[in-house]
Amino acid sequence: MTYDMSGPTRQPQPGIRLHVDLGGDPRPHRSAKIEAHLRVDVAADGAPTDLPAVQLAVIIAVDVAESNRAAVRHALPAALRALPDRISFAVLGSGPEPVRCYPRGDDEWAVADQGARRRAAFVAGSLPLHREGPRPAGYAAWVAGARSLLAGRPVSVRHLVLITDGSSAAATDGHRLEEELEACAGRFTCDVFAVGSDWAPDPLLALAERLHGTAEFVDDGLGRAITAAIQRLRRVHTPQLPIEVTVRPSVRQVSLSEKAPRPHRLGGLPEPGRPHRWSFPTYQWEQGGRDYLLTLVADSDGDPLETELQFAMVSIGDVHAPVTARWHLPEQSPPHAPAGADSVRTLNATARMRSALRQGLVALREHRRDTAEDRLGQAARLAVRFGTDWVLDEIRAVAHIEDAAEGRVRLRAVDTGTLGPMILRAGSRPGGPLADAVGARPGPGCGNCGAPAGSEARYCIACGERLL
Template sequence: MSSPIRPPHLGIQLHVDLDRDLRPHRSAKIEAHLRVDVTATGAAAELPAVELAVIIALDVAETHRAAVRRALPAALRALPDGISFAVLGSGGPEPARCYPLGGAEWAVADQNHRRRAAFAAGAVPLHRDGPRPAGYAAWAAKARALLAARPLSVRHLLLITDGSSAPGETRLQEELDACAGQFTCDVLAVGADWSPDPLLALAERLHGTAEFVDDGLSSAITGAIRRLRRVHAPQLPIEVTVRPAVRQVSLNEKAPRPHRLGGLRRRGRPHLWSFPTYQWEPGSRDYLLTLVADADADPLETDLQFAMVSVGDVHVPVTARWHHPERPPPHGPAGSGTLRGLKTTTLMRDALRKGLIAVRHDQGDAAERHLGQAARLAARLGTQWVLDEIDEVAVIEDAVAGRVRLRPAVDTDTLAPMLLRAGSRPGGTLTDIAGALPGPRCGHCDTPAGSEARYCIKCGEKLL
C-alpha cells in the first residue's frame, strides 16, 4: 500500500488553481487544477537495478514470432546488471514461464543470464490454434502471483499483446482490483487485431501506459525499463481531506498519464480520502480535483476552505467563496486560467476519442461533429498532434470553426492506435461520501455539522 511519508530525497511543491468565486446551490461543483512538482534532491539519477523486478509477458500469436525473435533477444541483452526478471510465454491455457528455466521463478541479470535468456527467447511459446490463456486477466493473475514473492521497491509487468487471447476474456475488472497496489503495468500493443479498451483499463488501473508499437519493439521494451529506473518514489498517495459540506470527490490525473484515480477511505476518518499514485520521477503531474458541496448552510461572501490536499508532509488548502446569486459575477477571478486550459484539454481528448469511436462504427454525422469539436479546441490550444490525428481520418476544412469532412476511405487498422494515443476512457463517477457518519447539530441555530466539526460553521458557537 502507499505510504503518506515523503521520501527524504524528494522535493515536492503543490500548486492549486481554481475559480474561487462560485454560485451556491444544493450540489455546487468545485473544480481545481492541482499541479505536483517533484525534484530529486541528493538522489542518484537512476534507481539501482537491484530494486526492480520486471516480468516481460508475450501475449502474442505464432504469426508474430518473427517480430518477437528480432526484438526480445536484443532487449534481454540490454537488461541492467542486478535487475530481477522473468519472461512469460503463451503456449497453453495458462501463461508459461520461458525464462528462467528449471525450478527458479526469477533470474537476476548478469552476463550469463542475459546470454541464456536471449537464447531461450528464440523458442518462447506463443499462441497456436490450441488452448489460449483466458484473456488479460490470466496474465495479470500470473504476474500478481510471481511478484508477490519479490518484495522489491518497483514491481512491474510489461505486457506485449496482439489481442489474440482476448476472445476468451473473463473477470478482468475483478483481477485488476486484486492487482491494484501490488504492481504497475505497461502495455505494448502489436499487430492490428486488439481492442484498445481493455489495454487502457490495464494501464489505467495499474498506473502505467498503453501504446501501439508498429516497429522498434526492442527499443520500446528497453525504454520502458529505463523509465522505471527514473522512479524515485514507487508509491506515494495524494490525500484529500474535505469539510463536512462536501458530499462527493474525484481526482483525475491529466498529465503525464491521463486516467482516473480510485480513492480509498482512511479508517476512522470519514472525510479523508487517499488516492494512490505510483512511479514518481522528477517532473510535474497535473490533476483535476472535483468536489460537490452542499452550500445550503454556508455563509456568503466569506472565504471557506473546502479541502486540504496533501502529498507526504506538503499541504495546500482549496479555498473559495460563495457569492450572492443575484449579483453579477466578479471579473477576472484570480488563477482560473490554467484550470480552464486543463478542462479544455480534457474536452478535446474526449471529443477526439468519441469521434474515432464513431468512425469505427460508421456513424458519419456523429464522427464529424465530435472530430469538429476536437479540431476547434485543438486550434484554440495550439495542439498540433490532435489536428494531425484528425487529418488521418478527415479533411479539416476550418479548424477554428470546427468544420471537418470524413475521408471516403479510412484504414480501420489505424483507429485502435489512435484511440490509445487519445488517452484514457472518458467518464468516471464521483465518489459519494454522503454516507459519512452524522455529526452534531448546533444547539443555538440548529445547523447540522460534520462528524469531526467542533464549532458551528454558521454562528460560530461551540458544538455540544
C-alpha cells in the same frame, strides 16, 4: 520539503511543490460541484540519477499467437540482453494460461547478470505462443498472474510489460478484467505494447490507465521500446506518492484524476476512523510536473454565504495547500472570477480534446461518419486553441481540416482497420504540463490540535480554530 515513500535505500528524497487553482465560487445548493487544478512538481534535489536496478522487478509477458512470432523473434532476445545488472525479471509465454518460461525450475525470479541474460535470450527463441486449441484465458489472466508473481518480490518498483497481439482477448474479459484491475491497484504498474493488427484498443487503454502506465502500438523497434520502458522505470525518484485530501463535513464526494502527462483514473482510499480524509495513491514519479483535477461535491446547508470557507486541504508529505471558496447568493454575480478559473477551464478543455479525438476515431472505425466528423471537429477546434499540433496531425491522417478554428472537417476514405494505433495514442499519449507551478511552502500547524495547514489558511480544517 521532502517525502520518503521508498525506505532507507532512497536518499536523498525529491523536493515537492504544490499549487492549487480554484475553478470558481459555487452557488449554494444541495450538490454544488467545486473543481480545483492541482499542479505538483517534483525536483531531484540531489537524488540519484537512476534508481538502482536491484530495486526493480519486471515481468515481460508475451501474449502473442504463433502466427505473429516474427513480431517478437528478434526483439525479445535483444531486450533481454539489454537488461541492467541486478534487476529482477521473469519471462512469461503464451498458452491457455500464462506460462513461466524463464527462470526455469523452482526459482520464480532471475537476477540479471551476463549468464542470466544469455540464458533468457536463448530460451526466448523457443518461447511458447498461442496455437490452435483451447481459447486463451484473456487479459485478466495476465494481470492476475503478474499480481501473484510480483507479490513475492518486495522491491520499490514492480512492473509488468505486456506484449499483445490481441489473441488472448476473451468475450468475458470485460467484467473479470475490471475485477482484476481493482485487485491489482497499487500492487504494480504496467506498460502495454500492441503488435499485429487484430487487437482492440479499449482493454489495452484500460490496463494502462488503471495500472498507471502507457499503451502503444509498436510496428517496428519492439526491443528498443521494451528497453526504453525499463530505462524510464529507473528514472523514478519516488515509486509511490499519495495525494491526501481532507474535506469539511459538508463535502459528500471527492474524486481526483491525473490529466497530464498521462490521463489516469485514481482510486481514493478512505482512512479508517477518519471519514473526511481520503488518500489517492500515485506511482512512478519522475522529476517534473503533473496536473490533476480535484472535484468536490458539497452541500451548502448550514454554511454562511459570502464567506471564505476551506472545503479541503490537499497534502503531499509535509507540503499542504488549502482549497477555499465561498457560497455566492443565487441572485448575485461574483465580483470577479478566481485567479485559477482559466487554469481549471484549460484542464477540462484539454481532457475534452483528447476525448473528442478518441470518440471521433472510434466512431469512424464503426462507420458512424456523422458522429466522427462532429467529434473530430471538436478536437480540431480545441487543438487550435491550445496549439496542440499532434492532435491536428492525427486528424489530418483521416480527414481534411477545412477550418480548424470553426471545427469543420471532412472525412477522407481510410482503411478503418488501421485506426487502432491512433485510438491508443489519443487515450495514452503523454502530454506536457498545462501551466507553470507556483511553489507552496510547508504551511503552519494548528496550535490547538496540531493538524497541518496550508500557507494561506486562516482556520484549521480539523478543529475550526483560527490559525495564528
